[in-house]
Amino acid sequence: MAMNKILVIGGSGFVGTHLANQLVERNVSVVVPTRRRERTKQLILLPAVDMIQAxxxxxxxxxxxxxxxxxxxxxxxxxxxxxxLPYGPAFKRAHVDLPRIIVSACKKAGVRRLVHMSALKAAADAPSEYLxxxxAGEAIVLAAQGELDVTVFRPSVIFGRGDAFLNMFARLLKTFPVMPLGGANARFQPVWVEDVARAFIACLExxxxxxxxxxxxxxxxxSLRQIVEYVGQLTGHRRRVVALSDGWAYLQAGLMTLLPKPPLxxxxxxxxxxxSVYGNDSLKPAAWNPEYLEAVAPTYLGRHQPKLRLDVFRAHAGR
Known part of the structure; x- marks a missing residue:
């Protein structure tokens, strides 16, 4: 079935904006529901994107x-x-209740194709409420297979222009002379938002x-420490990174929850x-060839961004 019109729920967010751009480039019409239409100007300006307050x-x-x-x-x-327990009300509403509502709505509307974003290492016995x-949400979606045609993607931490990951550390490193870091040894396999969007689009048909x-x-x-140190190198704000013990890390995180927009x-x-890395049983999309962090992050975090972006474009063009 040809994909001419796609409803993207959560389309006004970081990944959704990149996905909408790629769909428009492929001449696909995009419908994006939003609670506040005036806050999605970057999508309103795109041709073939219909922002609907809902x-x-x-x-x-x-x-x-x-x-x-x-x-x-x-x-x-x-x-x-x-x-x-097992997860808080905001997690339940967004990650469990909403997928159930979406599956039911798809059945009633006669829309068979559903693609859902979960998270790498999501599991019923995971240590966090988020995971x-x-x-629970991806289980609801996968259980609908047969009545619907469903696909689930589980990304690691996603980076790219406008992200809330590398940019957050860039702001913190600019502000503080020393960087106290909880979870410094945690490991990630960061994935570029444009690669994530391409995977979603490639699977549709x-x-x-x-x-x-x-x-x-x-x-x-x-490691998280390596990522933070790399951001410091790119931005010119190299800081001493102090790995916190578990006790101090949880104290720091608890205090941060008092902020209007907690970073942790x-x-x-x-x-x-x-x-948040591949496991031995990880299933990857066909022809999956993701970009390296070092090829992309300098284009939006580096001190000489315009030149760096040009260098990356030249490299991709083989010049």
Whole structure:
């Protein structure tokens, strides 16, 4: 089935904006529901993107949004919630309740194709509420296979222009003369947002991906300390990184939750107890060839960004 019109739930976020851009480049119409249309100017300006103010937790509203679409992509995710077992209310609402509503709406609207974003190392017995709730959500989606044509992607930490990962550390390194770091030895396999978007698009018409869950990670593994030190090198704000003991790390994270937009929470630290890297049983998409962090991060974090971007474009063009 040709994909001419896609509903992207969570499309006004970081990954959604990049995905929408790529879909528009392929002459695909994109529908993006949003709570506040005025806050999504970067998408409003794109041709073939229809921003519709709607509550995605309202199943009837979702059914109406799905009229005439060929596929639904769910990118909704939150990083923080009040604590509870097995997961807090914000995690439950975004990662569990919403996928259930989306699956039901797809069935009622007659839209078979659903692509869902989970998280690398999501599991029912994971140490964090975030990962446990992500596992519950992907289980709901995968259980719908047969009635729907579903695919799940589980990315590691995602980086790219406008990210909330490398840019957060860039701001912190600029502000503080010493960098106290919880989870310094946690390991990640960062993946470029453009590669993630391409994987989502490539699977839309690929029947071999139906009913499968794919891990998405970059080509290289880094400790959190290595990532922070690399950001300092790129931005010209090299700082001494002090690895915190577990006790101090959780104290730091607890204090950070008092901020309006916490950069770290105790649950985030618990997520880092499980390395966000490929496992022996990881399933990767066909022709998966992700870009290196070092090829992309300098183009938006480096001190000489315009020249660095030109150098990267030349490298890709073979010049």
């Amino acid at each position: 509550d995605v937790f309202d199943e009837a509203a979702l059914v109406r949004l799905m009229e005439g679409v060929d596929a639904v992509v769910n990118l909704v995710g939150v990083l923080h919630s009040d604590p509870a 446990r709730s992500k596992a 690929d029947e071999s991906t139906f009913g499968r869950a794919y891990d998405l990670a970059g080509p290289r593994v880094y 929470s105790p649950d985030n630290l618990r997520s880092m107890e499980t390395d």
